[in-house]
Amino acid sequence: MTSQAIDLKTNRFKTNRVKTGINWLMGIGLFMLPLIWIDPITYLTLTVAGLSLGMLIFLIASGLTLIFGLMDVLNLAHAAFFTFGAYTGYSVLNLIASFGWIETASLGGSAFFLMVALGTAGCVGAILGIITERLVIQRVYGDHLMQLLVTVGVSFVMVEILKIIWGVNDEVVPVPLAFQDSFIIYGVFVEYFRVVAILLGVCVFAGLQFVLKKTKIGIIVRAGVENREIVETTGYNINRIFTLVFAAGAALAAVGGTMMAVFNQAVNPGMGDQFLIFALIVVIIGGMGSVTGSFIGAIIVGLSFNYIAYLVPKMALGVNFMIMAIILLIRPKGLFGKE
């Protein structure tokens, strides 16, 4: 490489870094904009609430971005995985409550019971994902229209099965006692469950990044996304890998469902559709296939929803569509999307 070419590359690298810095500064500026209208204490309370909502949405969106972004599969059954996860978590917590354990005031005990519910929901989600991918999705790879049609069908079937098992009525979810409590820090009202939601979201994000970037399976998945042929000719069964990714995406949706069930303290058969829209907005804002994009997108959606819900309640839902439209106009591939 000539020295001129090296200089050009170095200059381009520096310019990109400056641009990234400016983007981050603009993002932080926008993040602090509501302080113009909201007092700091309320702002911090809304921020914590927004971050926790964002992390709950991230759990659903991360599964969607894995499936759509990595596998190029339009999976509208994702909402059904979410709902099944919510009901599984509800059943586990009901079982724990029947033994009288749910009313423990211990934070550790409550966290343990929540982990059991999440683990069970994740397993159920993964199994449903494997079945769906093997029986349905494998037949429609590469055909987005067919994927839309069959996954909508799968979603209907799964929700009807759910209604047969659990009934059609809304159900109250027993929440571990410690999570119903809250604490105040510097005047900011913080519920324990919100902290758990934020921690879980950050852990899932860190876990996904670690698996995708540092492990062999992550290399294989990223390679398979870019070029199936190379992965197959290297000696890996790409179908099995995609089944694994689909199962992971479904498991994440199910975990998100349980968390949302505990957050709302209720489940209903239609809850998946309500949150699927948020998840789709997050994936589009963040960029298809980017876990980092989904994470940042979820934070944006959670925070903006809460700030606007406080300032102009009627615009709370619409603001996220507006943000999505603006980002798509400026950067069609999303904030962190690949070409």
Place this chain on the structure above:
Amino acid sequence: MPTWAGGLRMNDPILFLENVHTHIGQHHILQGVSLGVTPGGATILLGRNGAGKSTTLKTIMGLHPPSSGRICFLGKDIHTTKTHKIARLGMGFVPEDKAVLFNLTVEENFRLSMIEENEKIHKNLEEVLLLFPALKTFWKRKAGLLSGGQRQMLAIARVFVCDHALLLIDEPSKGLAPIVVNQLGEALVRIKDKTKVILVEQNFNLACQVGADCFILDDGRVVFHGLIRDLAKDRAMMKNYLGI
């Protein structure tokens, strides 16, 4: 000693195709290809654009399953075997286009190809990096940021690091500068001393440098088999089938 050598005599073909037909969609690409390659050295597949050379390699690799005919590798029929299983039998493939993963680093491209990361493979890696020293310099760089020649070196190196019995390499010199083609030729000469290579190549000089045995394909059929030095003397055949 390569693991595949056990049980096979030196003149037994390690790969043979028997009357192989391949259809891609409605197009009948391979129309009864029969060829055999013996262990050692490099076999060259020559022919004009559209002759079916790349399709032959992809058919062997299972990427385009044959519609009829037989393919046998190391004594096993593989014409109905899935691609990843063929690769595990000991066949490596360097495709014509997109032979490396642009979003992975050089290191990750290697790690992907090393299905078992044991001491032997790591030793192979050290030897391969001696053969392609530039790759060590760019170890943590994404493959998409390498030059064309470096990417091609990586494409070959990442496949060569494993102990394959047979390497299928499709037009490695395509789009490369002459000096890079020379370096590539030297690397391929050293590779073919260690493992059998089937090379598809349009660059006749590179083909002569690397291989001794060659087949010419035309319209999906084998029209010539012999030594490349004999082909070089046959002006009529060179003009008719290679256009040179």
